[in-house]
Amino acid sequence: MxxxxxVAIIIVSEIISTLFLFGLAYPRHxxxxxxxxxxxxxxxxxxxxxxxxxxxxxxxxxWIGIVASNTMIVLGMMLLNVGMRQxxxxxxxxxxxxxxxxxxxxxxxxxSFILPVLIYRLFIFSFxxxxxxxxxxxxxxETRVKFRGAMPSLVGSIMAFNAVFFLVRPFLTPLSTTxxxxxxxxxxxxxxxxxxxxxxxxxxxxxxxNHVLQAKLAESExxxxxxxxxxPIPLLVLDPETTEFTDxxxxxxGIYSVKSATDLMGKTxxxxxxxxxxGDIDSREAIKIHTARIVETGRDSFDWTNRxxxxxxxxxxxxxxxFQYAGKTLIQYSLEDITARKRAEEALQxxxxxxxxxxxxxxxxxxxxxxxxxxxxxxEAGRSKSSHERETLQSxxxxxxxxxxxxxxxxHTGKVEIIQLGAYLRMIVDTxxxxxxxxxxxxxxxxxxxxxxxxxxxxxxxxxxxxxxVTDSMKYAFSDGRPGVIDIELRREEGWIVLEVRDDGVGFxxxxxxPESRGMGMxxxxxxxxxxxxxxxxxxxxxxxxxxxxxxxxxxxxxxx
Numbered sequence: 308m309x310x311x312x313x314v315a316i317i318i319v320s321e322i323i324s325t326l327f328l329f330g331l332a333y334p335r336h337x338x339x340x341x342x343x344x345x346x347x348x349x350x351x352x353x354x355x356x357x358x359x360x361x362x363x364x365x366x367x368x369x370w371i372g373i374v375a376s377n378t379m380i381v382l383g384m385m386l387l388n389v390g391m392r393q394x395x396x397x398x399x400x401x402x403x404x405x406x407x408x409x410x411x412x413x414x415x416x417x418x419s420f421i422l423p424v425l426i427y428r429l430f431i432f433s434f435x436x437x438x439x440x441x442x443x444x445x446x447x448x449e450t451r452v453k454f455r456g457a458m459p460s461l462v463g464s465i466m467a468f469n470a471v472f473f474l475v476r477p478f479l480t481p482l483s484t485t486x487x488x489x490x491x492x493x494x495x496x497x498x499x500x501x502x503x504x505x506x507x508x509x510x511x512x513x514x515x516x517n518h519v520l521q522a523k524l525a526e527s528e529x530x531x532x533x534x535x536x537x538x539p540i541p542l543l544v545l546d547p548e549t550t551e552f553t554d555x556x557x558x559x560x561g562i563y564s565v566k567s568a569t570d571l572m573g574k575t576x577x578x579x580x581x582x583x584x585x586g587d588i589d590s591r592e593a594i595k596i597h598t599a600r601i602v603e604t605g606r607d608s609f610d611w612t613n614r615x616x617x618x619x620x621x622x623x624x625x626x627x628x629x630f631q632y633a634g635k636t637l638i639q640y641s642l643e644d645i646t647a648r649k650r651a652e653e654a655l656q657x658x659x660x661x662x663x664x665x666x667x668x669x670x671x672x673x674x675x676x677x678x679x680x681x682x683x684x685x686x687e688a689g690r691s692k693s694s695h696e697r698e699t700l701q702s703x704x705x706x707x708x709x710x711x712x713x714x715x716x717x718x719h720t721g722k723v724e725i726i727q728l729g730a731y732l733r734m735i736v737d738t739x740x741x742x743x744x745x746x747x748x749x750x751x752x753x754x755x756x757x758x759x760x761x762x763x764x765x766x767x768x769x770x771x772x773x774x775x776x777v778t779d780s781m782k783y784a785f786s787d788g789r790p791g792v793i794d795i796e797l798r799r800e801e802g803w804i805v806l807e808v809r810d811d812g813v814g815f816x817x818x819x820x821x822p823e824s825r826g827m828g829m830x831x832x833x834x835x836x837x838x839x840x841x842x843x844x845x846x847x848x849x850x851x852x853x854x855x856x857x858x859x860x861x862x863x864x865x866x867x868x
Contacts, residue, residue: 314362317502321355324509328516346390347512354383354505374415377432381411384439387508391446394515411435429480433473440470440504450515462511469504472496541642543571546635547598550575553637562623562642564616581612581620597627601638605629610645622649680707705774708738726766728804729756729797735770736777736795743781749790750781756797759804759859768835769806769857775828776808776853784812784851791850799859806855814847 328348357379364372385404392399411431418427447463479493535542541559543552552575555568563579565571580590588596601607607627615621624643629636736754739745745752761769777793785791794809832855836843841857 314358314498317358317498317505318355318362320502320506320509321351321358324505324513325351325355328509328512343390343393344512344516346386346393347516350383350386350390351505351509352383353379353386357381357383369419373419373428374412377415377428378408378412381432381435381439382408384436384443387512388439388443388446390512391443391450394519395446395449397446407435426477426480430477433476437470437473440466440473443508444470447511458511458514462507465504465507469500472500541644543640543642545576545598545638545640547602547629547638550577550594550598552576559642562644576611579613581614584612585610597625598638601627601629602636621646705739705742705778706771708735708742724763725760726763728759728761728766728769731766731770732756732773732795732797735774739774739777739781743778745781748785748788750785750793751791752777752793752795754795756795757799759797759799761804761859765839765857768839769804769855772832772835772855773806773808775832776855779826779828780808780810780812780851784810784814787813800856802859804857804859806857808853809850811850814850815845 325348328344328351357376360367360371360376360379364376366372385408389399389401389404414431415428418424418431444463444466447459447466450459476493476497481491481493536556538556539558541562542556543559544554545551546553551573552568552571555563555571560567560571563571576594577590580594582590584590584593597607597609605628607625609625609627611623611625613621613623622645624645626641626643628639630639631637733754733756736752740752743750773795777795780793784793789812791811794807796805796807798805832853833843836855836857839857841855844852844854844856846852846854
C-alpha cells in the first residue's frame with residue numbers, strides 16, 4: 308500500500324491556485340500589471356501538471372512518471388522564482404536556471420535508466436528543490452520593502468522551513484523506500500509540507516498581486532484627483548437627463564464664486580446664465596440644444612454668457628465632451644473665462660463702427676465738395692467767351708465729376724476699399740451724356756459692362772481713362788455735326804481687364820493718333836495706363852477704336868495689387 312492518494316490534495320489546491328493566478332494575469336479589462344503574474348500563473352500550471360504526472364508513476368513509462376514529472380515540478384518552481392524576480396525588478400538569471408534545469412534533467416535520465424538508483428534521484432531532487440525554496444524564501448522576505456504586513460514574512464518563513472526539510476529529507480528516508488509513494492512517515496510529511504508550501508506561496512502571490520492592484524487603484528485615483536480636482540482649468544460634470552451639475556473642481560468653484568462642489572450640486576447652467584445668449588436665444592432653450600448635441604455627437608464647443616451674483620455679465624468659452632461612468636452618460640465641461648477678450652472685441656467693434664461712420668461722413672463731405680467744385684467750374688465755363696477756355700473748363704468739370712461719382716458710390720454702398728467697376732463706369736457715362744447733350748447732338752452711347760469688383764485706387768484710374776476716351780470721341784469724332792454711335796465695353800479676359808471705346812466718326816488718318824494731335828486727354832490716358840502696368844492700342848477703321856488692357860491682379864481683401 309502507498310500514499311499516492313495524498314497527492315490528490317496537492318493537485319486540487321494547485322488547480323485552484325492556477326485558476327486564481329490566471330485570473331490575475333488575464334483580467335477582463337486586458338492584461339495584468341505586467342510584473343510577474345503571468346509567469347506565476349504558468350509556473351503553478353507546470354507544477355500542477357508535474358504533480359499529476361508524478362501521481363501516475365508506476366502506471367506509465369518512467370519517462371513520464373519519473374523524468375518528465377520531476378523535471379516539470381522543478382521547472383514550475385523556477386518559474387515561480389522568475390516571476391518573483393520580475394515583480395521585484397531583479398535580474399531573471401535565465402541562463403543559470405536553464406543550465407540547472409538541463410543538468411537536473413540529464414541526471415534524472417542517468418539515474419532512471421543507466422544507473423536506476425532511487426536514493427540518488429532523491430538527493431538530486433531534494434537538494435534542487437531546497438535551493439529553489441531557499442531562494443524563493445529570500446525573495447519573499449525582500450517583498451517586505453514593497454508590501455508591509457505579516458504576509459511576506461509568513462510565506463518566507465514557510466519557504467525557509469520547506470528548504471530545510473528538503474535539505475535533510477534524503478538523510479531521513481528509510482533505505483527500504485522504493486518509491487516516493489512508499490507509505491512511511493517521511494514521505495507522508497513530504498506531501499504535507501509540499502502542499503503547505505504550495506498553498507502558502509499561491510495564496511501569498513494572490514494577496515501580493517491584490518495589494519499591487521489596490522496600490523495602482525489608489526495611484527490612479529490620486530492621478531485623477533490631480534487631473535480633475537486640482538486642475539487649473541474649471542471643470543464641471545453635468546447629468547444630461549436633469550441638466551444639473553453633479554461635480555466640479557476648485558477652479559470651477561472659484562469661477563462661479565461658490566465654496567465647494569456641494570454648492571453647485573442640483574443647480575443647472577441656467578442658474579448662472581444670462582437670460583439671453585448669442586443669437587437672441589433663450590438660455591433654457593440654448594441649454595437643451597447644446598445638451599442634445601453633446602449626447603448625440605459626443606462633443607460640442609460654444610461661447611456662453613454667464614451672470615455673476617451681483618448681476619455682472621461674464622463670458623466663457625465651453626468645451627464639452629460626453630463620457631460614460633458607472634453605466635450612466637455624463638457630460639464634462641471645461642470653461643475658459645474670455646470676458647477680457649469679449650470686452651476687447653466689443654471695444655474694437657465700437658471703435659470700428661465709429662471710424663466707419665467718420666469715414667462715411669468724410670466721403671459724403673468730399674462728394675459734396677466735388678459737386679460744388681464741379682458746379683463752380685461749370686458756371687465758369689458757361690461765362691467764358693473763349694471756346695477753348697470753355698472746352699478746357701468743361702473737361703476739367705467732367706474729371707471732377709468722375710471723381711465725385713466714386714465718392715458718391717462709396718457713400719451709398721458703405722464700402723471703403725472695393726467697388727463694383729461696371730456700376731461706377733456707368734455713372735461716369737451718364738454724367739458725360741448729360742454734359743455733352745448727346746441726345747440733342749444725335750450721338751448714341753451703347754455700353755456693356757461686366758460685373759467686376761476692384762480696388763478703389765485702380766477704379767479711379769480706369770474711370771478717368773474712360774472719361775478722357777469718351778470725351779475725345781464726343782469732341783472730335785463728330786466735329787462736323789454728323790450723328791453717330793459710341794460703343795463702350797468692359798470685360799474680363801483671363802487675367803486682364805479690357806476696356807474698349809469705339810465710335811463711327813471720322814477716325815484718324817493712318818489709323819493712329821499723330822503725335823502733334825495728342826492733347827491733355829490722351830496724355831492722361833497714357834499716363835494712367837502706364838501706372839496700371841497696362842497697354843493702350845489705337846486704331847482707325849470706320850471710326851476710332853481705343854483698347855486698354857490692364858492686369859487683373861487685385862487682392863479684394865486688402866485692395867492692393
